[in-house]
Amino acid sequence: MAETETRPSNFIRQIIDKDLAEGVHESVHTRFPPEPNGYLHIGHAKSICLNFGLAQDYQGQCNLRFDDTNPEKENIDYVNSIKDDVHWLGFEWDGEVRYSSDYFDQLHGYAVELIEKGLAYVDFSTQDAMREMRGTLKEPGKPSPYRDTPVQVNLEHFAKMTAGEYQEGHCVLRAKIDMTSPFMCMRDPVIYRIKFAHHHQTGDKWCVYPMYDFTHCISDAIENITHSLCTLEFQDNRRLYDWVLDNISIPCHPRQYEFSRLNLEYTVLSKRKLIQLVEEKHVEGWDDPRMPTIAGLRRRGYTPASIREFCKRIGVTKMDNMVEMGMLEACIRDDLNQNAARAMAVLDPVKVVIENYPADKVEMLSAPNHPSDESMGSRELPFSREILIEREDFREEANKKFKRLVLGKEVRLRNAYFIKAERVEKDAEGNITTIYVTYDPDTLGKDPADGRKAKGVIHWVSAAHGVPAEIRLYDRLFRVPNPAAEENFLDAINPESLTIVQGVVEPSLVNATPGYALQFERLGYFCKDKKITDRLVFDRTVGLRDTWAKIDGQDD
Ligand code: ATP
Ligand code: MG
Numbered sequence: 001m002a003e004t005e006t007r008p009s010n011f012i013r014q015i016i017d018k019d020l021a022e023g024v025h026e027s028v029h030t031r032f033p034p035e036p037n038g039y040l041h042i043g044h045a046k047s048i049c050l051n052f053g054l055a056q057d058y059q060g061q062c063n064l065r066f067d068d069t070n071p072e073k074e075n076i077d078y079v080n081s082i083k084d085d086v087h088w089l090g091f092e093w094d095g096e097v098r099y100s101s102d103y104f105d106q107l108h109g110y111a112v113e114l115i116e117k118g119l120a121y122v123d124f125s126t127q128d129a130m131r132e133m134r135g136t137l138k139e140p141g142k143p144s145p146y147r148d149t150p151v152q153v154n155l156e157h158f159a160k161m162t163a164g165e166y167q168e169g170h171c172v173l174r175a176k177i178d179m180t181s182p183f184m185c186m187r188d189p190v191i192y193r194i195k196f197a198h199h200h201q202t203g204d205k206w207c208v209y210p211m212y213d214f215t216h217c218i219s220d221a222i223e224n225i226t227h228s229l230c231t232l233e234f235q236d237n238r239r240l241y242d243w244v245l246d247n248i249s250i251p252c253h254p255r256q257y258e259f260s261r262l263n264l265e266y267t268v269l270s271k272r273k274l275i276q277l278v279e280e281k282h283v284e285g286w287d288d289p290r291m292p293t294i295a296g297l298r299r300r301g302y303t304p305a306s307i308r309e310f311c312k313r314i315g316v317t318k319m320d321n322m323v324e325m326g327m328l329e330a331c332i333r334d335d336l337n338q339n340a341a342r343a344m345a346v347l348d349p350v351k352v353v354i355e356n357y358p359a360d361k362v363e364m365l366s367a368p369n370h371p372s373d374e375s376m377g378s379r380e381l382p383f384s385r386e387i388l389i390e391r392e393d394f395r396e397e398a399n400k401k402f403k404r405l406v407l408g409k410e411v412r413l414r415n416a417y418f419i420k421a422e423r424v425e426k427d428a429e430g431n432i433t434t435i436y437v438t439y440d441p442d443t444l445g446k447d448p449a450d451g452r453k454a455k456g457v458i459h460w461v462s463a464a465h466g467v468p469a470e471i472r473l474y475d476r477l478f479r480v481p482n483p484a485a486e487e488n489f490l491d492a493i494n495p496e497s498l499t500i501v502q503g504v505v506e507p508s509l510v511n512a513t514p515g516y517a518l519q520f521e522r523l524g525y526f527c528k529d530k531k532i533t534d535r536l537v538f539d540r541t542v543g544l545r546d547t548w549a550k551i552d553g554q555d556d
Contacts, residue, residue, distance in 0.1 A: 007057060010316040012050070012257055016058060016227060025226045028060030032086070032093075033100075033216065035067045036078035036200070038271035039286040039293045040085045042307070042328070043262040049311035050259070051229060052091035061094035063223055068101050069215050071199040079200065081286070085294040090304045100210075100219045101201040107210045107218055108162065110248045111173060111192055115154045119247055120191065121146055122157035124171045133179075134187055141179035141187040161194055164207045168194045175214070177243060183236045186243070189213060217241040218250065225254040231261040232318065262314065263322045266476040267292040268484050282493055283477070287531065289539045290477045290497050300474070301517030301527030301541030303339075306332040322482065326546045333542050336517050336525045341369040341376055343512075344414065344459045345505040345520040345538070347471055349388035351463060352435045354419060357385040362462075365444070367415035379508050383416055386463035388504055390522075393458045394435055396424065403456030405435070412454040414521055418443040459521045466504035469536040471526070473499040503538075510536065517541040 007013075019025045030051040034044060055062035064086060068074050083097060100107075114120035123130065123146045135141035149157075158173055160166055173192035181187055191214040196207050217240075220228045228241075238256045245253045263269060268277075269292060277283050277291070286293050289300035297307065310331040314323055363383045370376040393404040393411075405411040410420045418440040425434040440448060447453075477497045483489040505520075512518060514530035524544050529537040 007053065007312060008315060010259075011318065012054070012227065012229060012259065012316060015257060016054065019226070020058070027226070028054055028058040029062070029094075029224055029226045030055050030060070030229060031063040031065050031098075031220065031223060031225050033065045033067045033219075034082050035070065035074065036076075036082060037070065037073040038078060038275055039081050039295050041269050041271075041274065041294065042264060042292045042297065042310075043269040045089060045294060045307050046262045046311050046314065046316075047229070047231070048086060048089055048091060049308055050316055052086075052089075052093075053308075053311075054227070055094075056091075060226075062091070063095070063098055063225070064093035065098040065100065065219060065223065066201075067212065067216065067219075068099050068199070068201060069209050069212055071195065071197040071209065074200055076200045081295060085298075088294065088298060088304055089307060098219075098223065099201050100215045101199060103215075103219055103222055104202060104206055104210070106222065107215060108208075110218055110244075110250070111210070111214070112155065112158065113248050114175060114191075115158055115173075116151060117247065118151055119176050120173055121149050121154050121176055122161065122171050123147075123174050123188075127169070134184070135179070137182075137184070143179050144174070144188070147176060147179075147188070158192075161192070162206075162208050164196070166194055168196055170194065173208075175240075175244070177240075181239075183239050185213065185237050185240050189240060213237055213240045214244055217244050217254070217256075218248070220254040220256075221245055221250045221252040224252050228254045228256045230256060230258055232258045232320070233261070234258055258318065259316045260318055260320050263320070263482075264292060264328065265322055265325050265481040266478050266483070267325070268478070268489060270484065273484065273489055276490070280490075282490065289472070290474050292477075298515065299530060300539050301336075301515065301525060302332050303335050303517075306335040309335070325476065329542045329546065332517075333525070333544070333546075336519065336541065338373075340517050340519045340525055342367075342371065342519045342521055343506055343509055344381070344461055345469070345471070345503055345509065345523065345526070346388045346390050346459065346461050346466070347501050347503040347523065348391045349461075349466075349504050350391040350394065350432060350435060352387045352389050352419070352437055352460070354385050354387070354437055354439045355422070356438045359385050361385065362464075365415055381415055381506060381508075382462045382465040384462045384464055387413070387460045388463050388466055389413075389435075389458055389460045391432075394421065394432070404458050405437075406455065410440075410452065410454050412443070412457045414457050414459045416444065416460070417441065418448065418452075418454055459523075461504050461506050465507050467507055467510055467536060469503055469505045469509070469538055471501050471503045472529070472537060472539045473501065474540055475499070505536070505538070509538075519544075 032051045052062045133142045172190045174188045177186045179187050235258045287295035287299045364380040366378050367381045368378045396407045398406045407421045419437040423436045424432045475497050478492045479494045480492045483492040486492045512528040514528045517525040517527040525541040526538040
């Protein structure tokens with residue numbers, strides 16, 4: 001798709017421009033720091049496009065660093081899926097993949113340095129006592145009885161923690177900062193805790209693990225990151241970020257800048273909630289096409305370009321907001337309208353018999369793959385006496401607004417002839433089972449010589465050649481725009497988020513490439529499912545029009 005050529009500026013670019021102009025930095029080095037405790041979602045895509053996009057535009061570098069300090073919640077499958085998704089989005093990280101765990105030795109050394117400087121202490125208080133002493137936003141905290149333990153004793157305790165001589169939860173290492181700070185994160189935050197957990201990278205080497213706030217800033221500094229970009233909830237933590245780097249002997253001091261996280265209507269973008277959807281089987285997995293994960297969007301037929309374009313359109317600010325789903329859909333629709341091949345499929349078929357067409361004849365009609373892009377070529381469509389059309393494309397009687405097939409009237413079959421409906425056959429319940437029509441052989445690729453006009457154009461599939469296919473129609477996963485605000489977001493799941501119908505597709509679609517969306521004419525964009533391979537399944541990527549805008553579709 002034609003991505004907007006220049007990226008819009010934003011406050012982060014202005015900071016970078018200034019830093020480069022003033023010689024604060026010679027180049028830009030960013031990082032994307034996911035925790036491998038889930039799959040990436042569209043919110044992460046915002047952060048990826050920002051970090052990798054800045055590196056690209058300023059000819060700098062961007063690292064991929066796994067923030068892996070919670071071994072119990074992390075695993076190698078998540079690591080692999082994240083690498084795969086970043087690549088799929090079209091980005092390449094600088095050098096090898098990095099892990100915070102690569103720095104566990106250094107981090108441990110800096111913790112010892114803080115203890116030696118009298119800036120960290122081992123606290124044996126219970127969790128409840130620590131919570132009690134922490135105070136509230138209105139009340140200052142109280143010092144722990146362990147706050148003034150001598151340096152030498154702290155060093156011994158920390159060595160014992162590290163050696164596995166204390167049980168999990170028995171004690172923690174805390175930074176000694178300010179128990180009266182208005183920023184809760186500065187009230188002697190925990191920087192190391194005991195966890196007898198196997199780590200996906202470091203195995204059983206460690207039984208103490210550093211906390212995120214301590215790890216992140218040091219990892220940034222070790223990697224010589226220039227601009228450390230994170231979401232707004234870390235605004236207060238910036239004090240701690242700077243405090244740690246100011247108090248250890250590390251030469252580099254990256255600057256942290258915060259931007260607002262992406263919120264998207266009718267879905268949730270919290271890993272905890274997404275994990276719950278997967279584990280409790282409310283969806284079929286991380287890559288369920290209804291999920292806001294990159295894996296789900298991929299499976300559904302979204303393209304990397306459409307997601308990058310979305311991230312460009314939403315921009316980067318410090319304002320919290322909720323983005324409409326229609327905005328994401330507009331991006332994929334624009335992309336596919338331009339780039340997707342056209343094909344025909346019928347989702348709710350009714351049989352049409354063309355009475356004046358020879359029973360044993362099959363014609364191969366040529367159909368362009370794209371209405372305006374000839375370079376996409378054409379394909380052959382078999383045409384025969386019996387075809388299938390969409391049940392809702394026929395009415396026995398209708399007013400002028402109904403631009404489809406009506407008894408006694410003519411309509412054009414896409415890529416084929418004019419047909420005129422003559423009569424219908426019904427079953428005992430009055431449902432139409434067959435529509436009998438006649439066709440005009442002089443209307444292939446041209447209008448009738450006498451100037452007759454068709455009421456409209458409808459799609460079709462040859463009954464004998466069409467291939468049965470399962471079609472999965474997706475709707476929003478939640479019934480309300482902000483499910484996260486509900487008491488229990490699971491209660492807001494839309495029970496009709498997936499409708500499965502048995503349709504018929506033109507034969508060329510058997511060879512469609514899984515994961516690449518096509519336009520089913522007049523129906524929307526669909527892609528062959530890449531996971532289900534024992535039968536032909538198509539997933540609806542997006543409809544042709546914005547159905548979220550609540551402007552009811554007209555009659556055509
Ligand atoms: P969660 O809180 O749901 O577990 P997270 O923010 O902790 O998600 P990480 O893996 O730590 O997930 O995120 C990696 C990076 O992606 C971080 O820099 C984070 O700020 C950013 N990010 C996560 N969610 C969003 C979002 N919705 N919009 C923009 N950036 C996001
Ligand atoms: Mg995080």
